[in-house]
Amino acid sequence: MNSAFGVRTSRRGLLRLIGASAGMAALGTVLNGCGALPFAGGGKPSELIMGYGVDQLSTTGLDPQIHSGTAAESQLRNCYDCLVQISKDLKTVEPQLATEWKRVDPLKMQFKLREGVKFHNGEDFDAEAVKFSIERPINPNTKPRSSIYATYANIIDHVDVVDKYTVNVVTKKPDPLILRRLSGFNMTIIAPKWAAAGGSDKIKVEAQGTGAYRIVEWGGPGGDVVMEANDKYWGQPATVKRVRVKIIPEQATRSAALRSKDIHVTHALWPEDEGAIGGSGVAITKKVASNRIPFYFFEVRKPPFDKKEVRQALNYGSNMEGIIKNVLQGNGTRTACITAPWHFGHNQELKPYPYDPQKAKDLLKQAGLADGFETNIWFIQGRYMKDKEVAEAIAQELGKIGVKVKPQLNDSTKNTQLDLAKQQDGMIFASWGNWMFDADNTYFPLFHSSARDTINDGKGQSSRPYGDPVFDKMLEDARVELDEGKRQALYDRAEAYFYDQAPVLTQYQLTDIYGISKLVNWDPRSDEMVWYREMSWA
Amino acid sequence: VGTYVFWRLAQSVVVVFGVVTIVFLIMNLSGDPARLLMPQEASEQDIRDFRHANGLDRPLPEQYVYYMSRAVKADFGDSLWQQGRKAMSLVVERYPATLALGLFSFALIVLIATPLGIISALKPYSFADNVAATIALLGQSMPSFWLGIMLILLFAVTLHVLPSQGEGLSGPDLPHLILPGLTLAAPGIARITRLVRSQMLDVLGEQYVLTARSKGLRERTVILKHALKNAAIPLVTILGLDIGNILAGAVITETVFAWRGVGYLAYQALQKLDFPLVMADVYALSITFVLVNLAVDLLYGVLDPRIRLA
Numbered sequence: 001m002n003s004a005f006g007v008r009t010s011r012r013g014l015l016r017l018i019g020a021s022a023g024m025a026a027l028g029t030v031l032n033g034c035g036a037l038p039f040a041g042g043g044k045p046s047e048l049i050m051g052y053g054v055d056q057l058s059t060t061g062l063d064p065q066i067h068s069g070t071a072a073e074s075q076l077r078n079c080y081d082c083l084v085q086i087s088k089d090l091k092t093v094e095p096q097l098a099t100e101w102k103r104v105d106p107l108k109m110q111f112k113l114r115e116g117v118k119f120h121n122g123e124d125f126d127a128e129a130v131k132f133s134i135e136r137p138i139n140p141n142t143k144p145r146s147s148i149y150a151t152y153a154n155i156i157d158h159v160d161v162v163d164k165y166t167v168n169v170v171t172k173k174p175d176p177l178i179l180r181r182l183s184g185f186n187m188t189i190i191a192p193k194w195a196a197a198g199g200s201d202k203i204k205v206e207a208q209g210t211g212a213y214r215i216v217e218w219g220g221p222g223g224d225v226v227m228e229a230n231d232k233y234w235g236q237p238a239t240v241k242r243v244r245v246k247i248i249p250e251q252a253t254r255s256a257a258l259r260s261k262d263i264h265v266t267h268a269l270w271p272e273d274e275g276a277i278g279g280s281g282v283a284i285t286k287k288v289a290s291n292r293i294p295f296y297f298f299e300v301r302k303p304p305f306d307k308k309e310v311r312q313a314l315n316y317g318s319n320m321e322g323i324i325k326n327v328l329q330g331n332g333t334r335t336a337c338i339t340a341p342w343h344f345g346h347n348q349e350l351k352p353y354p355y356d357p358q359k360a361k362d363l364l365k366q367a368g369l370a371d372g373f374e375t376n377i378w379f380i381q382g383r384y385m386k387d388k389e390v391a392e393a394i395a396q397e398l399g400k401i402g403v404k405v406k407p408q409l410n411d412s413t414k415n416t417q418l419d420l421a422k423q424q425d426g427m428i429f430a431s432w433g434n435w436m437f438d439a440d441n442t443y444f445p446l447f448h449s450s451a452r453d454t455i456n457d458g459k460g461q462s463s464r465p466y467g468d469p470v471f472d473k474m475l476e477d478a479r480v481e482l483d484e485g486k487r488q489a490l491y492d493r494a495e496a497y498f499y500d501q502a503p504v505l506t507q508y509q510l511t512d513i514y515g516i517s518k519l520v521n522w523d524p525r526s527d528e529m530v531w532y533r534e535m536s537w538a
Numbered sequence: 539v540g541t542y543v544f545w546r547l548a549q550s551v552v553v554v555f556g557v558v559t560i561v562f563l564i565m566n567l568s569g570d571p572a573r574l575l576m577p578q579e580a581s582e583q584d585i586r587d588f589r590h591a592n593g594l595d596r597p598l599p600e601q602y603v604y605y606m607s608r609a610v611k612a613d614f615g616d617s618l619w620q621q622g623r624k625a626m627s628l629v630v631e632r633y634p635a636t637l638a639l640g641l642f643s644f645a646l647i648v649l650i651a652t653p654l655g656i657i658s659a660l661k662p663y664s665f666a667d668n669v670a671a672t673i674a675l676l677g678q679s680m681p682s683f684w685l686g687i688m689l690i691l692l693f694a695v696t697l698h699v700l701p702s703q704g705e706g707l708s709g710p711d712l713p714h715l716i717l718p719g720l721t722l723a724a725p726g727i728a729r730i731t732r733l734v735r736s737q738m739l740d741v742l743g744e745q746y747v748l749t750a751r752s753k754g755l756r757e758r759t760v761i762l763k764h765a766l767k768n769a770a771i772p773l774v775t776i777l778g779l780d781i782g783n784i785l786a787g788a789v790i791t792e793t794v795f796a797w798r799g800v801g802y803l804a805y806q807a808l809q810k811l812d813f814p815l816v817m818a819d820v821y822a823l824s825i826t827f828v829l830v831n832l833a834v835d836l837l838y839g840v841l842d843p844r845i846r847l848a
Contacts, residue, residue: 059619420573
């Protein structure tokens with residue numbers, strides 16, 4: 001074999017390789033210089049880029065009134081307003097397109113509308129627009145129909161136009177929740193002439209609202225959404241003039257894209273990303289306690305979980321503080337029940353069950369189970385931060401009080417099948433994001449007997465095991481009480497009762513971790529909404 | 539040759555038919571898409587309506603026959619996840635992105651692996667050979683999701699020379715191709731480098747190479763014209779199969795890089811249990827693979843006239 005040839009070629013090859021790498025680096029520099037990459041050195045970027053981990057617009061397009069996904073909501077709310085909105089601390093209802101309101105009678109709420117507001121397409125915002133928008137989703141003939149309406153909006157009967165800027169929203173029953181209901185995503189106000197002319201097909205691919213941004217480009221399913229600030233916005237105009245929303249499903253890629261300055265803001269990061277992003281010098285992480293609360297149902301219909309002492313014992317013995325500290329690296333806020341502090345009806349007095357293994361053992365003894373027992377914990381993996389690791393830690397901790405827990409990990413489809421077939425027992429994973437920020441929206445759909453008896457076509461399912469006439473009565477009373485003070489008192493009692501009955505293993509509020517470029521000023525919210533009008537360039 | 543092509547095409551139809559059947563069965567074992575696609579709060583009536591509208595309430599054999607009768611026309615019905623869109627049109631829309639990425643990766647494999655393999659073969663166990671062997675080992679043992687992230691960290695985060703994600707098929711967006719292309723090509727580069735090396739070692743010991751050298755031909759001519767061409771037949775076979783690996787690797791690689799091709803689409807469709815979309819996606823991929831292999835078989839004839847009559 002000719003050695004000279006080989007050596008010469010490899011040297012030349014090596015030189016070529018070096019040349020190519022240098023060329024590639026030079027290419028990158030040139031591209032940066034031309035501004036082909038979004039970050040031309042120095043100055044404000046031409047657009048703010050947000051990286052989402054999930055793509056929800058593909059299913060039902062841009063139609064805000066039929067979505068139920070939080071990620072879709074978080075994008076489209078920038079373009080559409082409601083009559084009222086929830087405040088940033090999630091505690092009170094604030095004016096949005098309505099400036100003031102008063103209850104005319106138990107079934108009727110009257111709203112004064114903001115005058116001089118125009119939709120993005122130039123249509124006037126007035127009482128007719130409100131009537132059209134609120135009655136569209138509750139009309140059974142609207143296609144496609146939002147199934148969320150069957151549960152939450154069918155209490156609204158109709159809307160009366162009083163004059164050009166006054167409407168009455170009429171409910172079928174007295175509804176203390178009407179304001180919060182009207183702040184809901186599906187109650188967004190859409191341009192009526194445009195919507196009536198184009199129908200659902202048009203609303204799916206275009207957006208004509210009154211919001212601070214208008215959508216100027218949507219690349220279709222999976223594609224980028226590009227928004228520009230609405231110059232004629234009725235409120236404080238947005239300072240970030242152009243926003244691009246990209247879908248980047250892989251969390252590690254999102255984190256890297258932020259650090260390489262390809263995007264400015266991203267969500268759903270992991271604790272492991274914090275160090276890397278903080279150390280990059282180009283971005284920071286900010287954390288907020290989430291409105292989303294995971295917990296475990298106890299299957300109270302099967303022994304020994306029919307005994308209150310057993311349920312309390314597991315709450316005392318699960319060492320949830322330890323799990324938050326060690327498994328979640330502090331990314332969780334312990335809860336006493338399953339509402340967040342900002343929810344109306346949250347009982348501020350209750351303290352979360354402390355870790356007390358001795359008390360847990362005593363309670364098991366009282367229940368006649370001094371030697372412990374065997375049970376299962378049913379869970380899924382990958383939906384929330386470290387869900388699998390937390391479930392395994394719970395199983396391990398409960399072993400210390402003599403309860404032998406078998407981890408039952410299934411993919412979510414299989415898990416749903418087992419759930420519907422009522423084949424689960426012991427502890428069953430669940431999670432709830434209360435979008436009305438009111439206790440009713442957590443307890444009624446999950447713990448009222450009617451939920452247990454009607455779910456899955458009346459056949460029941462493992463994840464709706466609870467029903468108790470005493471608790472039912474408390475929820476029903478609170479549901480129609482229009483006086484806020486009295487209603488809070490009803491929920492204080494209801495939550496205290498729930499806490500004592502312990503139908504669930506309580507956990508924590510999740511922590512949402514956002515990554516934010518140093519070029520952007522922004523404080524994230526607890527309800528997963530990303531308002532670009534709250535952002536500014538640093 | 540005409541008869542041969544005809545029979546190969548007939549075989550290909552059987553292969554695609556088999557693939558679609560297997561996917562149909564596996565998808566039906568994996569759960570109820572109605573539950574998954576409807577929101578948690580959906581009523582039972584809504585779920586039943588959804589099932590009925592999409593034919594999911596019919597017996598399995600009936601669903602199968604229905605699917606197959608439409609599959610012949612490349613029609614898999616509407617996507618369940620992207621309501622109102624034909625599954626096949628979604629795949630067709632995303633196909634060019636995957637084609638571009640696949641061709642680029644393929645080019646990288648050929649252009650990197652061939653010279654590396656030749657260098658190794660010309661001087662076995664030398665420094666250059668060891669470097670090539672290390673590259674091959676790394677390429678073969680690194681999972682693509684990990685390699686992808688590492689390349690992003692190096693070239694996008696640390697060096698700032700390449701974009702971290704997103705797709706680009708033209709003009710100034712072309713650098714978007716480089717990282718996913720390299721990730722997708724890595725296992726192929728590893729395999730082909732080793733194969734070129736062993737094939738070249740075999741061929742270089744043959745008498746006709748000695749003859750060529752003794753005729754006083756330039757070494758370059760001996761290597762590239764006489765040796766490499768004779769070593770090429772198994773190479774072409776493996777390269778053809780590597781197209782299959784590129785298509786399979788596209789699912790993970792495209793997802794990591796948010797590259798909107800059919801691989802990323804397959805990942806999304808699987809997540810949503812979108813039966814029609816998964817079927818359409820796999821159908822398109824299997825046809826691509828079968829056609830490439832047909833092309834490879836025909837290429838044998840060009841490279842080696844003795845095979846032409848087969």
